[in-house]
Amino acid sequence: MTLREALKRIFWPYRRHKSRTVRYAFPLLFLASALLAANAIDTQNESYVYIQSDASSVQENDTFEIRVFAYANEPVNAVDIQLAFPPDQVEVTGIDIGQSVITLWTEEPYIENGSTVVLRGGTFRKGFKGEHLIAVINARAKESGLASFEVTNSTFLAGDGTGAEVTVGSSGREKTKLVIANADGSYSAVAPAGQESGLEASVTVRIVPDIDGDGQVTLADISRFITAWRNKTEIYDFSGDGEMTFRDFAIILAKSFMR
Numbered sequence: 291m292t293l294r295e296a297l298k299r300i301f302w303p304y305r306r307h308k309s310r311t312v313r314y315a316f317p318l319l320f321l322a323s324a325l326l327a328a329n330a331i332d333t334q335n336e337s338y339v340y341i342q343s344d345a346s347s348v349q350e351n352d353t354f355e356i357r358v359f360a361y362a363n364e365p366v367n368a369v370d371i372q373l374a375f376p377p378d379q380v381e382v383t384g385i386d387i388g389q390s391v392i393t394l395w396t397e398e399p400y401i402e403n404g405s406t407v408v409l410r411g412g413t414f415r416k417g418f419k420g421e422h423l424i425a426v427i428n429a430r431a432k433e434s435g436l437a438s439f440e441v442t443n444s445t446f447l448a449g450d451g452t453g454a455e456v457t458v459g460s461s462g463r464e465k466t467k468l469v470i471a472n473a474d475g476s477y478s479a480v481a482p483a484g485q486e487s488g489l490e491a492s493v494t495v496r497i498v499p500d501i502d503g504d505g506q507v508t509l510a511d512i513s514r515f516i517t518a519w520r521n522k523t524e525i526y527d528f529s530g531d532g533e534m535t536f537r538d539f540a541i542i543l544a545k546s547f548m549r
């Protein structure tokens with residue numbers, strides 16, 4: 291039996307139900323790429339802030355970094371950026387400003403209300419243009435779950451002597467999510483809309499494509515993924531966005547030993 295035949299067999303009873311999803315997938319994909327392209331053009335002419343995690347999934351007690359970047363489309367010499375993090379799940383252990391474009395901190399970066407990193411400072415003269423690192427936030431994963439980080443404020447002031455506020459547009463990357471898994475590669479989450487199973491609001495999310503743990507990704511794992519997809523009893527999320535989507539299906543297929 292070839293892989294294609296095997297998949298066809300597994301998918302057959304399922305196809306009828308989901309044919310609609312498949313039919314709409316292409317126009318949606320097209321729309322999504324058109325929107326992304328439009329966004330990319332916009333951001334060329336606007337200043338923005340974005341954050342980046344050095345990992346999409348970690349385990350409890352692991353350390354990781356969230357980097358904060360600023361892009362200025364005109365000279366900016368003062369910034370005020372605030373980043374919210376989930377204190378129950380994540381401990382901020384340090385804020386590294388050694389490589390920062392900011393040289394004069396109005397106050398040393400600090401944590402407000404236990405859950406927001408405040409980065410407020412500037413540079414001499416006209417300031418900076420283009421993309422620069424503002425800070426590296428060092429953190430430790432405390433509790434399993436899906437941790438969200440979000441820029442809640444970004445104010446830029448012009449370095450032209452007016453101190454006028456510079457418009458800060460959207461980068462589309464002001465938020466990032468990080469999966470914090472238990473040692474067995476799973477975590478509990480609130481079921482996404484449409485994926486609740488009966489009265490259960492809590493589901494187990496697993497992030498390891500080798501579902502049965504035998505050391506390789508085989509048809510058995512793919513079959514379990516598909517069963518979970520149909521029954522919505524468990525969520526397999528290999529992409530780190532907290533949801534089980536077709537992208538996760540593509541990832542498990544890619545990790546499969548049958549190529």
Ligand SMILES: [Ca+2]
Nearest residue numbers: 500502504506
């Ligand atoms: Ca396996």
Ligand SMILES: [Ca+2]
Nearest residue numbers: 527529531533
């Ligand atoms: Ca996913």
